[in-house]
Amino acid sequence: MIPVLAEVTDRWLWWNWIDRNLGLIRHDLWVHIELTFLAVLFGLVIAVPLGVWTSRHRRARGPVLGFTGILYTIPSLAAFAFLIPYTGIGNLTALIPLTAYTLLILVRNVVAGLDAVPAEVRESAQAMGFTRRRQLVKVELPLALPAIMAGVRIATVTTIGLLTIAALVGLGGLGNLLMIGLNRPIRTAVTVGAVLSVAVAVVADVGLAGLTRQLTPWVNRRGGSTAPA
């Protein structure tokens, strides 16, 4: 019995195991997608206002970008370790560091996107009698959208990768499958976890690229310029 079992668990692709654990795999996949979505969403909620503010206050740039850089340098496992004593083993413990990590990428791209809005465009909007707020919402942010979306893509792919580490501290997601593969050990679980994680990252990246194209139809992709139609 035992040698047979060993032979089976040693296989990198054991369809029977996948078939029997479809529910578990689907659950981990869903948790992974959900947490990634929430982390990037919270990141955007913080990064867009912060980026707008930072782009208008030149002096704030160094401190804001420096601070997000320091946050980014802290290894994720260490960040989880800091939070567990306070927030326990739960989704919040995963979400706080992952949201913090997206800030470096998102804030930077919001600021860079707003910086790249040509002065003539701003002046035209002003001359047309746009209020400051309308100018931001109707002119500047749409023109910054390609840069912001590029940031969202990178933040999403990075978050998907980092989330697998959350399993080390008992949090959900596809990292769970890697832990099963490591501890039982069932190699098939490793394959499924790794392949799904990469697949989710690729699908998200391609999907967001498509969304960017839908949101910014005026961008001339070949020339790469951001001239409005």
Added chain:
Amino acid sequence: MNFLGSVVSWFRLRENWQGASGIPNRLVQHAEISFVALAAAVLLAVPLAVWLGHKRRFGLLSVNISNIGRAVPSFAILVVGSQLVGPQTVPVVGSWFVFVALVVLAIPPMVTNAYVGMAEVPDDLRDAARGMGLSDRQCLWSAELPVALPLVMAGVRTSAVQVVATATIAAEVGAGGLGRYIVEGLSLGPTYNQEVFAGGLLVALLALTTEGVFALIQRAVTPRGLRQTRTRRVRPVDKTPVGPMVATVGAA
């Protein structure tokens, strides 16, 4: 006793500063694992990428390799490695598959940065160097490389921080280093949370120190003329990374 107080007393315990599981030994282990892997990756990646950038060949691959690297979770590489190679230990490099996993992770950011750094050396500068009678080789060494060096070092810096972070995760698959405090503390349950927290603190300090040291090296290798013309513009994090922001992309 409050929680932070228990963390402080963990640090004051004499046994945590002595022996194989003491902080000094674990710190040295961590630094050793990380340094050996980083050094190997630098030797493998930097000369090749610098040369490719000089020749401007394989640009698409060199630039995209770090995007691919970002999508592959480091923890998955470690687990697959531990399954393939098993717990073999080798002198100097420590655990063989951890070494290989760390090298694999460290290569992409260095390739991208070194390539972009070299390929983006302005044509005027190359032409001027050739016009002064420099050979192709001299042009590489005394004109292009000094200009590209800050970006090359930015890649090494990204990789260094990433390797330190991933060496922490490697504790889960049996490697030594500071990650052991986190992994062991977690396996012992909530009453050992102060050890988990202390481990996190030590790892974070090591990562920040690594970042700081490499930032200083990066500054030191920047030619003086380039330091003053540093643009104040913020560059976006993009698919084609340019500038110092690449330095911070790719955490673990």
